[in-house]
Amino acid sequence: MTVSPAPVHSSINPRLLDASGLSKTFGIIEVLKDISLTVRAGEVHAIIGENGAGKSTLMKILAGNHQPTRGEIRIDGAPVSFSGPVDAENHGIVLVHQEILLAPDLTVAQNIYLGRELRKGLTVDDQAMRSGARQAIVDLGGYIDPDTIVSRLSIAQRQLVQIARVLLVPHRIVIFDEPTASLTPHETEALLKVIRDIRAKGVGVLYISHRLPEVKEIADRVTVLRDGRLVGSHDAAELQPADMARLMVGRDVAKLYPDRHAAEVRQAVLEVERFEVPGFALDAAFTLRKGEILGFAGLIGAGRTELMEGLVGLRPAKGKVVLNGHPVSFTDVHSSLKAGVAYLSEDRKGKGLLLTKDLRVNLTLASLGKFIRGLQIDRKREGDALDKAIKDFDIRTGTKNILAGQLSGGNQQKLLLAKMMMLDPQVVIIDEPTRGIDIGNKEQIYKFIAALAEEGRSIIVVSSEMPELIGICDRILVMRTGRIVGEVQGEHMTENEIVQLATGVNAGAAA
Amino acid sequence: MSAATTDTAKAPKTSRDWDMAAIAPFVALALLLVLGYFANPNFVSVANLTNVITRSAFIAIIALGATYVISSGGLDLSVGAMVAFVASLMILFMNTGAIGDPTLMLVAAMLVALGLGAACGLANGLITTVGKIEPFIATLGTMGIYRGLTTWLSQGGSITVRDRELQQLYRPVYFGDVFGVPIPIIVIFATAALAAFVLYRTRYGRHLIAVGSNEEVARYSGISVQKVRTIAYIVQGLCVAVAVIIYVPRLGSTSATTGILWELQAITAVVVGGTALRGGVGRIWGTVCGAFILEIVGNIMLLSNFVSEYLIGAIQGAIIIIAMLVQRSLMRK
Numbered sequence A: 001m002t003v004s005p006a007p008v009h010s011s012i013n014p015r016l017l018d019a020s021g022l023s024k025t026f027g028i029i030e031v032l033k034d035i036s037l038t039v040r041a042g043e044v045h046a047i048i049g050e051n052g053a054g055k056s057t058l059m060k061i062l063a064g065n066h067q068p069t070r071g072e073i074r075i076d077g078a079p080v081s082f083s084g085p086v087d088a089e090n091h092g093i094v095l096v097h098q099e100i101l102l103a104p105d106l107t108v109a110q111n112i113y114l115g116r117e118l119r120k121g122l123t124v125d126d127q128a129m130r131s132g133a134r135q136a137i138v139d140l141g142g143y144i145d146p147d148t149i150v151s152r153l154s155i156a157q158r159q160l161v162q163i164a165r166v167l168l169v170p171h172r173i174v175i176f177d178e179p180t181a182s183l184t185p186h187e188t189e190a191l192l193k194v195i196r197d198i199r200a201k202g203v204g205v206l207y208i209s210h211r212l213p214e215v216k217e218i219a220d221r222v223t224v225l226r227d228g229r230l231v232g233s234h235d236a237a238e239l240q241p242a243d244m245a246r247l248m249v250g251r252d253v254a255k256l257y258p259d260r261h262a263a264e265v266r267q268a269v270l271e272v273e274r275f276e277v278p279g280f281a282l283d284a285a286f287t288l289r290k291g292e293i294l295g296f297a298g299l300i301g302a303g304r305t306e307l308m309e310g311l312v313g314l315r316p317a318k319g320k321v322v323l324n325g326h327p328v329s330f331t332d333v334h335s336s337l338k339a340g341v342a343y344l345s346e347d348r349k350g351k352g353l354l355l356t357k358d359l360r361v362n363l364t365l366a367s368l369g370k371f372i373r374g375l376q377i378d379r380k381r382e383g384d385a386l387d388k389a390i391k392d393f394d395i396r397t398g399t400k401n402i403l404a405g406q407l408s409g410g411n412q413q414k415l416l417l418a419k420m421m422m423l424d425p426q427v428v429i430i431d432e433p434t435r436g437i438d439i440g441n442k443e444q445i446y447k448f449i450a451a452l453a454e455e456g457r458s459i460i461v462v463s464s465e466m467p468e469l470i471g472i473c474d475r476i477l478v479m480r481t482g483r484i485v486g487e488v489q490g491e492h493m494t495e496n497e498i499v500q501l502a503t504g505v506n507a508g509a510a511a
Numbered sequence B: 001m002s003a004a005t006t007d008t009a010k011a012p013k014t015s016r017d018w019d020m021a022a023i024a025p026f027v028a029l030a031l032l033l034v035l036g037y038f039a040n041p042n043f044v045s046v047a048n049l050t051n052v053i054t055r056s057a058f059i060a061i062i063a064l065g066a067t068y069v070i071s072s073g074g075l076d077l078s079v080g081a082m083v084a085f086v087a088s089l090m091i092l093f094m095n096t097g098a099i100g101d102p103t104l105m106l107v108a109a110m111l112v113a114l115g116l117g118a119a120c121g122l123a124n125g126l127i128t129t130v131g132k133i134e135p136f137i138a139t140l141g142t143m144g145i146y147r148g149l150t151t152w153l154s155q156g157g158s159i160t161v162r163d164r165e166l167q168q169l170y171r172p173v174y175f176g177d178v179f180g181v182p183i184p185i186i187v188i189f190a191t192a193a194l195a196a197f198v199l200y201r202t203r204y205g206r207h208l209i210a211v212g213s214n215e216e217v218a219r220y221s222g223i224s225v226q227k228v229r230t231i232a233y234i235v236q237g238l239c240v241a242v243a244v245i246i247y248v249p250r251l252g253s254t255s256a257t258t259g260i261l262w263e264l265q266a267i268t269a270v271v272v273g274g275t276a277l278r279g280g281v282g283r284i285w286g287t288v289c290g291a292f293i294l295e296i297v298g299n300i301m302l303l304s305n306f307v308s309e310y311l312i313g314a315i316q317g318a319i320i321i322i323a324m325l326v327q328r329s330l331m332r333k
Helices: A055-062 A085-090 A108-112 A126-139 A155-167 A185-200 A212-218 A241-249 A304-311 A333-338 A348-352 A359-371 A379-392 A409-421 A439-454 A466-472 A495-503 B016-039 B046-055 B057-071 B079-096 B102-129 B135-153 B164-170 B183-201 B203-213 B215-220 B225-251 B262-272 B284-303 B309-331
Strands: A015-026 A029-040 A044-048 A070-075 A078-080 A093-096 A173-177 A204-208 A221-226 A229-235 A268-277 A281-289 A293-298 A318-323 A326-328 A341-344 A427-431 A458-462 A475-480 A483-489 B158-160 B253-255
Touching: A015 A055, A029 A044, A029 A055, A029 A070, A029 A204, A044 A055, A044 A185, A044 A212, A044 A241, A055 A093, A055 A173, A055 A204, A085 A093, A093 A155, A108 A126, A108 A155, A126 A155, A155 A185, A185 A204, A185 A212, A185 A495, A212 A241, A221 A241, A229 A241, A268 A304, A281 A304, A281 A458, A281 A483, A293 A304, A293 A439, A293 A466, A293 A495, A304 A341, A304 A427, A304 A458, A333 A341, A341 A409, A348 A409, A348 B215, A359 A379, A359 A409, A359 B203, A379 A409, A409 A427, A409 A439, A439 A458, A439 A466, A458 A466, A466 A495, A475 A495, A483 A495, B016 B284, B016 B309, B046 B057, B046 B183, B046 B284, B057 B079, B057 B183, B057 B203, B057 B225, B057 B262, B057 B284, B079 B102, B079 B135, B079 B158, B079 B225, B079 B253, B079 B262, B102 B135, B102 B164, B102 B225, B164 B225, B183 B203, B183 B225, B183 B284, B203 B215, B203 B225, B215 B225, B225 B253, B262 B284, B262 B309, B284 B309
Parallel strands: A029 A229, A044 A204, A044 A221, A093 A173, A173 A204, A293 A458, A293 A475, A341 A427, A427 A458
Antiparallel strands: A015 A029, A015 A070, A070 A078, A221 A229, A268 A281, A268 A318, A318 A326, A475 A483, B158 B253
């Protein structure tokens, strides 16, 4: 037994975990460099940083999913080395994953006890697990019938189940990896209460997020990461959200967005009326003008993606769509692309690019017709097109002969943009253009979007990042539960107005 | 990041692992030839090898079609039964004597076989794509249908080409040769060359690989996934028909048990050849190589006294498992 170092001041909570000099290298890429931090009992320690700053890697090291390349972790002052997540759990460190990792066809109780079922003789003790599960959720301040099948639960309820499952393990440190990413403000508030309760029991909490107001609200300490390095650890009381943003980005955030001329009112390119995507979007109506960047804001699940997919023929839909004065109805992407309407999926890896194929194949996939000579594909012209795309869209890659899956998220997005621009579309719909992309690439993608509009193309940007919409759009439509509930423009384009519309609080309805 | 490979071979080289997966079946074939020589020096005689390759023709040609289906992310279990079904109908058509001139009759019968093969493939394709039934189940169903119809047509026995003159005219398609090269071998390489051209050089081939690689990406890129898949099944049906066309003259007859377990051999040839069973990668020449390997293993067992030839099935079963293990270890970084 090692004696833990006694706290210098009684007002300081005991140290549970000390990490010092943690570094992590994947291949030749150093994703974390020399990170040190301390987790204390009864304290919420927030880790903030841009996408790609290394937050998730750091958490995975602390939870035993990764081994650090260098550096040391001490628990109660004694050095430890985790062989895996189970080993970390044995030391009392548990991780609540960002994604919901539950078996959708099992019940709440079955999920909570999955892999550690209670037994009575040879059979599982359903009775005990049911009451244990009910109690675990009540402890979190919620109520869900333990016999409910998980696929019937809302996202927030599933998250509660996931947290209950994790907290069933005896724990001293709980890590939350961006737990509020898909929650409504109301649900977020409930979750923050759960976290405060956990803290009150003397548990150390690591809280990862890039939602700064929320961090300000919950955290006692804030550690900022940037590009895999430690920027600093501060008392949360010392920092305002704006300070946190500056520390995260490391420069003036305002310059992120390109300057845009106020768009003059030009002719309508796309007019949508009474458009319905059954189950997702109802009675949608909007007009997109030439050279305009139109934003679509809303909470996750508001039906924005589904509306766009319906428009380009990826989902069954009905309603009136007029393109350049002619009524159109797309039943598949082939027809919408041919008409000059391109949709870039939010799911770059799953729906945008063939990750196991090279850049050339990906670039020309949607426009192969342009590269046919006789019966064959003209590979030389494909190669030339790739050279041009790499130059025009600044796709950074050491060699052209790598697989699309080996590119960074930002370069993948540039490749996807290049792929769709091969078709020279007049209307470009971009869903979550910068999700999972580092700040430098973000800035470039905004410039590309602005340039496309400048060329006279009409752009729709669907995004959950409000600053991004406000920064690049001429107008923003807000969706809530399948309907377009409002439009903001000019000085009304503020996060506050958008949130009010997106959650419906201004209409008096509960979110 | 992987280091850039500087070779300029025609296939796009992305990393060394992929090269290994492509080369592995040819290395295995070369090793088998050496092994065969030590087992029995007669093995490497030209006569024996042409004989072995000729006998691999049916599986090789069917497996070329299977390469298309599997690359597209599908599976066709019905090919063995389809051989029997198409062969039966082809012979029954020849036996109608509807066309007097034997040459014309033969050409017509071949066209009938191709048409039937395409139709059977189309049926498989539509059931899996429009009917949205798992390929495994859909083609398990059509396997039963094609086999059952054959048994019914032949009343459990065999169906034989009755016209002597027609049979004599047809015989060279299997037994004949051009400049010493048996016709079935020429058919293998001609079919493979055509299959390779379409898969590697044309828009359809690119679309097929895209669909097998990630159906959603293909759909979001404006590719009709159903059409691409259905055509792959039709290609499979046409390959079955080509195999039937060279199979029928061998015995001049077919029976209810013709082609049993050929689907497994075809799938084995494809997988041994380096095509991924999950789709997205198609290796035409690897498949041909895989079919040769299967036949050669059997031949070596016959010529040597180490292993009983009754174990051929077991050895082929082991080969598919070993091939999968090798494939996976080569794919993994």
